Amino acid sequence: xxxxxxxxxxxxxxxxxxxxxxxxxxxxxxxxxxxxxxxxxxxxxxxxxxxxxxxxxxxxxxxxxxxxxxxxxxxxxxxxxxxxxxxxxxxxxxxxxxxxxxxxxxxxx
Amino acid sequence: xxxxxxxxxxxxxxxxxxxxxxxxxxxxxxxxxxxxxxxxxxxxxxxxxxxxxxxxxxxxxxxxxxxxxxxxxxxxxxxxxxxxxxxxxxxxxxxxxxxxxxxxxxxxxxxxxxx
Numbered sequence: 001x002x003x004x005x006x007x008x009x010x011x012x013x014x015x016x017x018x019x020x021x022x023x024x025x026x027x028x029x030x031x032x033x034x035x036x037x038x039x040x041x042x043x044x045x046x047x048x049x050x051x052x053x054x055x056x057x058x059x060x061x062x063x064x065x066x067x068x069x070x071x072x073x074x075x076x077x078x079x080x081x082x083x084x085x086x087x088x089x090x091x092x093x094x095x096x097x098x099x100x101x102x103x104x105x106x107x108x109x
Numbered sequence: 110x111x112x113x114x115x116x117x118x119x120x121x122x123x124x125x126x127x128x129x130x131x132x133x134x135x136x137x138x139x140x141x142x143x144x145x146x147x148x149x150x151x152x153x154x155x156x157x158x159x160x161x162x163x164x165x166x167x168x169x170x171x172x173x174x175x176x177x178x179x180x181x182x183x184x185x186x187x188x189x190x191x192x193x194x195x196x197x198x199x200x201x202x203x204x205x206x207x208x209x210x211x212x213x214x215x216x217x218x219x220x221x222x223x224x
Contacts (some may be wrong), residue, residue: 038211046204048211048212091154096159100154
């Protein structure tokens with residue numbers, strides 16, 4: 001089974017920009033992995049922010065965007081807010097078998 | 110409003126079994142692929158399994174497929190996860206989710222495996 005790796009932690013200043021990445025042990029991440037990005041706050045269920053690389057749900061704040069960057073999936077947060085402090089997980093699909101990333105703890109400080 | 114409510118968790122001894130349930134409402138259950146995701150205390154998310162709307166297609170995480178079985182009853186609008194030969198490391202919150210862009214999640218049910 002593939003291993004999906006994210007940065008363990010990142011810090012961003014309020015109003016700043018940060019990019020989280022999601023790498024696959026099998027090689028470059030492509031649109032065929034249908035990358036997802038989830039946000040999870042303590043004690044809460046995860047919430048999907050991005051699906052299929054760069055698509056947003058109706059509830060996804062405009063400051064979040066998804067893309068492919070240098071062979072990885074990427075989530076960019078532009079104009080960070082205090083409420084964006086959370087754990088973020090990516091999810092990749094390998095012919096239908098899903099694998100979550102290791103998660104990135106984002107601190108807004 | 111879409112609602113997913115898990116139940117069936119609890120304390121079980123190693124080697125035991127449980128059947129987790131997820132009751133769905135607020136949407137046409139019969140047309141959606143559904144999934145189970147788990148999260149051990151203080152750890153990351155782990156996809157467990159997904160099942161298509163008619164149960165024709167079922168996928169499991171390789172490490173779990175021998176002991177975990179997903180199923181659904183469309184008439185009852187319910188999703189199930191049968192978990193057997195439980196191990197201490199299966200202790201986790203088990204979430205059901207609508208595997209349609211993972212747009213809806215339940216609040217989870219806690220399974221604790223301990224002697």
